[in-house]
Amino acid sequence: MFTRWGDAAYRWRRVVPVVVIAVIALLYLLVGTKLDDRMSSEGWDDPNSESTRAAQIEQEVFGRDASGDVIVLVTRDSPETDLTSEPVRTTVTQQLNAIAAAQPDAVRQIFSYFDSQQAQLITEDGSAAFATISLNGVEDEVLKNYRKIEDLLHAIEVPGATVEIAGATAISGALDTGMSNDIARAEVIGLPAVALLLLLVFGSVVAAGMPLLVGVLSILGSMGVLSLLAELTLVNTFAQSVVTLLGLGLAIDYGLFMVSRFREELAEGQDVRTAVRNTTASAGKTVVFSALMVAVALSSLLLFPQAFLKSVAYGAISAVGLAALLSVIVLPSVFALLGHNIDKWTLFRRGRSREATVNSWWGRVPEFAMRHAKVLTVGLVGVLIALTIPLGGVKFGGINETFLPPDDATRVAQGHFDEKFPTLRTDPVKLVIDEDDGGSSVVGEVYRQANEIDGLTAPFQVSQPTEDGVTVLSAGIADRNDNARIVSALRDIDVDGATVLVAGTPAMEVESIDALFDKLPWMLLYIIVATFILLSLVFGSVILPAKAVIMNLLGTGATLGILTLIFVDGFGADLFNFSPGPLMSPVLVLIVAIIYGLSTDYEVFLVSRMVEARAHGATTKEAIRFGTATTGGIITAAAAIMIVVCGAFGFSSIVMMKYIAFGMIAALLIDATVIRMLLVPAMMALLREDCWWAPRWVTRISEKIGHNERLAPAGAPLGAPTGSHEFPRTGTGPVTDDRPIPFAELMERINRQDRPGR
Structure with missing residues (x-):
């Protein structure tokens, strides 16, 4: 199947790149440029x-509760400034009224101490007072209306006082701005850094440009696809950052693997046509199945009810699929056009023959691992389990101002407001009381039971008086760590004649955590079973997939333990400018899907080369050494490139983006070094010939989908039958005949070089 596509890519080499690039460009220009307006x-x-x-009940009866949208906090700079004085009150009121007059469609209502002089809106010592601005609209309209007045709010000035902007919508705006900056940072910093790294890997300007071509096309195409998805379903703003991170990183990785294999085929003396065919049949097939593994891991997010997770799943799967398709469709045709010019503008030589690669440091490391298989397996598994232990202290919460940097102006303002007005909260817990009989005693009984619960900033108050039999009570929770206890206690309120529902941000956070624990076991079961089945078909073995699942779980657990140590326990918090605290449960689910998918991604690249060697007559140890050696440098380079991309997002001002970036960096470091270079060879050496076992029906299905697809000998005509179970001739010189050197002979050469006295 993949060989036939390699033939087609060579035949249509002048058409395919032009068509694909034109389609991506049109998709971006016609749809992708509208993405910002469609995000939610x-x-x-x-x-x-x-x-x-x-x-929904509260909104249908009373409209959206907009009381905590925007807080304008005015704090005097010295005791000489009197916030109760007529000049100060007039100054603030005039500026607030001017904002409402300038944007009447955005501002619904202003409730201000400086106008009403109500005592609850100023501190007892008169050092601080505030005004609330309620915004029009629902859902995304609210943030858009905030954007209309944002600059006007920050322009408010009061002589002798400091003006700060806080509130739920202001915090949402700061988070949204941080996410938008992440995309720009990745493009401005990430791409040039990746280009430099690719140049170091390949030593050739043209070769380095190939993965970048796929990366740029992937970003443009992903924006178009994400924009189309946003027209059909809700796509959260955060999804764009995740899609850009995964799409760019994997597109460049896939391009790296394709370019490396093509250059390897040329170095082995293959002509351009055969090199294109073999590259597509080997690396191209691996890229497709690798992307499928990542997509399967990401599809597990669809099990969760939050639209945020679903939108990330849709977008990320599209980005990964697009990255793979571009690598397999565009690059083979470009290779056919370039031929040996792939090494044009070479600054320094990087290529080497397969024999030299297997005999290099990349081959000696797995040889060492196999010689000390038992010790390394026990020791490294113990280390990974030890790294997982901090995960036992993980804590969960919701998205709030603490996800912003400690010095962020909006976060500081919210902290000052909570400190100066401790009985008030912009994110209260609510009780929505739907009376069955309309009796006023029902509300009184709910009020009494609710206020018996400790941990509130102040007693529950009526925030929406009874209308159509519905009453809303509100109160603040003094400590967010008490959310679960207080919400659970409020749910236990039972009064005859009324239905009492718990609402508000604290309740939403608790329910999000409950959804995590309800669905997480099913998510893990789905990922394990699905990847096991797919890997069995890719490898033609059921033992290797079982080993891969174990490796992935160990790596994922260790990564989560490291993240807990950093983001919950606070190790390095000052250095990376964030506040440790509870993690948002959907983000934990997201990082599990991403790092499991990435681990499987690299497993496919590594073990596929071992399986390929095994199919060409290698023993188990020879296949392990050959596969690890020929992919070790490429996987390390791919991991380094992905780390650079993640590093650009690691400077994000948003904690949850740091969490994902740092998680991917930790997973990549563990995966590309400890697991792939040492633990996998050691464990496979212990399994010996059992590595390759599978029921006959699994083997037959695997062969039908392209497993062990024969590589073409040099000079074979397009569409001709592919070659034997032998590796192509080693060496960098031109091919003078079609006789490939048997793989056994290649390994014998290497084994002779390893013997003492050579």
Whole structure:
């Protein structure tokens, strides 16, 4: 199958790149440029949860609760400034009224101490007072309306006082800005850094440009696909950062593997046509199945109810699929056009023959691992389990101002407001009371039971008086760590004649955590079973997939333990400018899917080369050494490139983006070094010939989908039958005949070089 595509790519080499690039360009220009207008800041809640139903009832009866949208906090700089004085009140009121007059469609209502002089809006010592601005609209309209007045708010000035902007929508705006900056940072910093790294890997300007070509096309195409998805379903703003991170990183990785294999085929003396065919049949097939593994891991996010996770899954799967398709469709045709010019503008030589590669440091490391298989297996598994231990202290919470840097102006403002007005909260817990009989005593009984619960900033108050039999009570929770306890206690309130629903941000956070623990076991089961089946078909073995699943779980557990140590326990928090604290549960689910998918991705590249060697007559140890040696440098380079891309996102101002970036960096470091170079060879050496076992029906299906597809000998005509179970001739000189050197002879040469006295 893949060989036939390699033939077609060579035949249509002048048409395929032009058509694909034109399609991507049109997709971006016609659709992708509209992405920013179609993204949403919603989708964090469970649409079937109690808090969502309660919020819908409140909105249908009273409209959206906009009281905590924007807080304008005015704090005097010295005791000489009197916030209660007429000049100060007039100055603030005039500026607030001017904002409302300038944007009447954005501002619904202003409730201000400087106008009403209500006592609850100023501190007892008169050092700080505030105004609330309620915005029009629902869902994404609210943030868009905030953007209309944002600059006007920050332009408010009061002589002798400091003006700060806080509130739920202001925090959402700061988070949204941080995510947008992440994309720009990846493009401005990430791409040039990756280009330099690719140049170091390949030593050739043209060769280095090939993965970059796929990366740029992938970004443009992903934006178009994401924009199309946003027209059909809710796509959270955060999804764009994740899609860019994965799409760019994997596109460049896939391009790296394709270019490396093509150059390897040329170095082995193959003509251009045969090199294109063999590259597509080997590296191209591996890229497709690798992308499929990542897509399967990401599809597990669809099991969760939050639209945020679903949108990330849709977008990331599209980006990964596009990266693979571009690598397999565009690059073979470009290779056919370039031929040996792939090494044009070479600054320094990097290529080497397969024999030299297997005999290099990359071959000696797995040889060492196989000689000390038992010790390394026990020791490294113990280390990975030890790294997992901090995961036992993980804590979960919701998205709030603490996800912003400690010095962020909006976060600082929110902290000052909470400190100066401790009984008020912009994210209260609510009780929506739907009376069955309309009796006022029902509300009184709910009020009494609710206020018996400790941990509130102040007693529950009526925030929406009874209308159509519905009443809303609100209160703040003093400590976010008490959210689960207080929400659980409120759910236990039972009063005859009324239905009491718990709502508000604290309830939504608790329900999100509950959804995590309800669905996480099913997610893990789905990922393990699905990847096991697919890897069995790719490798033609059921033992290797079982080993891969174990390796992936060990690597994922160790990565999560490291992340818990950093982001919950606070190791390095000052250095990386974030505040440790509870993790947002959907982000934990997301990182599990991503790092498991990446681990499987590299497993496919490594073990596929071992399987290829085995099919050409290698013993188990020879296949392990050959596969690890020929992919070790490429996997390390791919991991380094992905780390550079992740590093650009690691400077994000948003904690959850740091969490994903650092998680991927940790997973890549563990995977490309400890697991792939040492643990996999050691464990396979212990399994010996059992590595390759599979029921006959698995082997037959595997062969039908392209497993062990024969590589073409040099000079074979297009469409001709492919070659034997032998590796092509080693060496860098031109091919003078079609006789390949048997793989056994290649390994015998290497084994002779390893013997003492050579």
